[in-house]
Amino acid sequence: MQTKRTVFPNKVLPYLLIAPQLLITVVFFLWPAATAFWQSFLRQDAFGFKTNFVWFQNYRRLFADPLYMDAFGHTLVFAVSVTVLSTMIALTLAAAAMRVLRTSRIYSTLLIWPYAVAPAIAGILWWFMFNPSIGIVAYTLRSMGISWNHLINPDNAMVLIVIAATWKQISYNFLFFLAALQSVPRSLQEAGAIDGAGPVKRFWTIVFPLISPTTFYLVVINIVYAMFDTFGIVHATTQGGPARATEILVYKVYFDGFIGLNLGSSAAQSVILMVIVVALTAVQFRFVERRVQY
């Protein structure tokens, strides 16, 4: 990369210009993060009258707690399922949209709609359809001889939140894939076609490598989405149940902190989540810059 170094003589102005951004970061990120970090070493009663400094006890407790380990497991299953499903389905839809794009824009517009739906509403929607007593999908499944009850069957519950979370994320992935596919030069594909490669072969050997940066970006974004952005879906559909089988990490932070009023443990969990986000971001920057083929 060629660089032109420009030297600005004013020493104060640059700081002034970034001050609003810094202020927002401090108020909305650094300050709460520091508070969470501090609280994770404390044990407090709900009203905050008695505070003990307990060093790493909150963390030790968490890692000794089989339920916390379970929550890691659920998060892993959930995040991987949502990421794989939503990227694959979105890619298929985007590839299909490329074929009809010139005749119909309605198709792609319709696909984007679910993204505009709030997570809690999406959750409620699926909750209604799969509700064992009143849901239309549960009713249909029953008439086909498949019993569906996510209130007592943990696997059903996991499938339900995966479907709800995937459905919401497909639109986002679809937009990115469509844009990426449109930027692939047609001449390359035509050259492949002249050389005798079929559509499938052309897709996997020419198109897919060219959109791999987008794919990689989406994988990271989807993992982040599934891990941190799906609170509303879980809250509206299963509330972490049955028997905490769909309790992902973010939900446990909420449940232990806001319902359980165990602020120390909740803070410790947020700190752990923060570490995970930092790690994911680092991975993204390193690999997107270096390893992914352009």
Next chain:
Amino acid sequence: MNKIAFFLSAGLTCLSLSVPAMAATKIQWWHAMGGENGAKLEQIAKGFNASQSDYEIVPVFKGNYDETLTGAIAAFRANQQPAIVQVYEVGTGTMMAAQGAIYPVYELMKDEGEPWDQNKFIAPVVGYYSDTSGNVLSLPFNSSTPILYYNKDVFKKAGLDPETPPKTWAEVEAFSRTIIKSGAAKCGFTSGWISWIQTENLNALHDKPYSTKANGFGGLDAEFTFNNDLTIRHWGNLKKWQDEGLFKFGGPVGGDNAPPMFYSQECAMYMNSSAGRAGVINNAKAFKVGFAPLPYYDDVIKQPLNSIIGGATLWTLKGRPEEEYKGVAKFYTYLQKPEVQADWHQFSGYLPITEAAYKLSQEQGYYEKNPGADVGIKQLTRVTPTENSKGIRFGNYVQVRGIIDDEFAALLGGKKTAKEAVDSVVARGNQQLRDFEAAN
């Protein structure tokens, strides 16, 4: 009249109208009553506001009970608390331990010179909210107790007597079988609140201790002991009945799926709070509803004890300006009026919490016109409460209820036996009690 004069006079009228309203001290009342009961609650506040001009009660709906409690605690920590907050019965332990935050109702009434006689209240209600020396700490407002609702039409179709509800669990089982076999309904019974009804009330009805230290009233070092034969047997039965199709699980916590199963006539019987009465009657347009006390095991106890209560009370939080407390005390006096209480009770299905309100409802002929409306209060007052049926009092009990739901779901899902599930509730629950003891 020219335009300017018109606007001037209009402005002056507005000012003069708003002056008395502005002079009234506003008092925030955070509550968790949605739907029809919420609208009724606002009417009650309006009634008080109209009865005097010095204070204005401002009801604020803060979501469900969990959200209201945590919202109030967060507000307290930020010094933005309301003067009055409605807290459900399982939050009692948490509130009681927060001595610096609460203004006990008996002290408040004495300090403000308002009349206060806690003997006016019905015994099981007042016992639940008293400290160890017998002083009531929060004002009972909406107390309820679980009862059995049943579908008389389905009973008739199945060849059962619609006027004879099941008394014992053996009858619940037998009736359910008959109902399903005859095709009158697809399921025998469902239940809201597995924790409250099928665990806490189960033990109270059968005179079994729920924990050491007088069900937690005796101190924070109580330990759960409800992993007894009775609870294990009952949970085992529920699992067995589920597998047979006699019982259908209505979901965790309050059991959101239980009411629709009863309303749609899928299940013939349904156990839930007496406060669900208004909802049941509104939704059961297509069939006749019967009301009955909760069933019991007649080989465990000949005569079941009283059930225990649920619902919520009003807690006064400290740290508000002095003049607000004067208004709070006056409002509490208003709330205890027999007319106000009887109206609330008859509308919502919550219990009449004072003897006077119960008597007034009787005099008004309410129970004759609405047969079954007094099942809850009769069940609650049928014996003098023992130590085991007085109620329960634990810190972190919200979490313990969550644990009960978890383990019950594990039982129904076939992951655990009844004994494993109940033992696990007790072990995990005790951990919560120790945490609370350590933090307070």
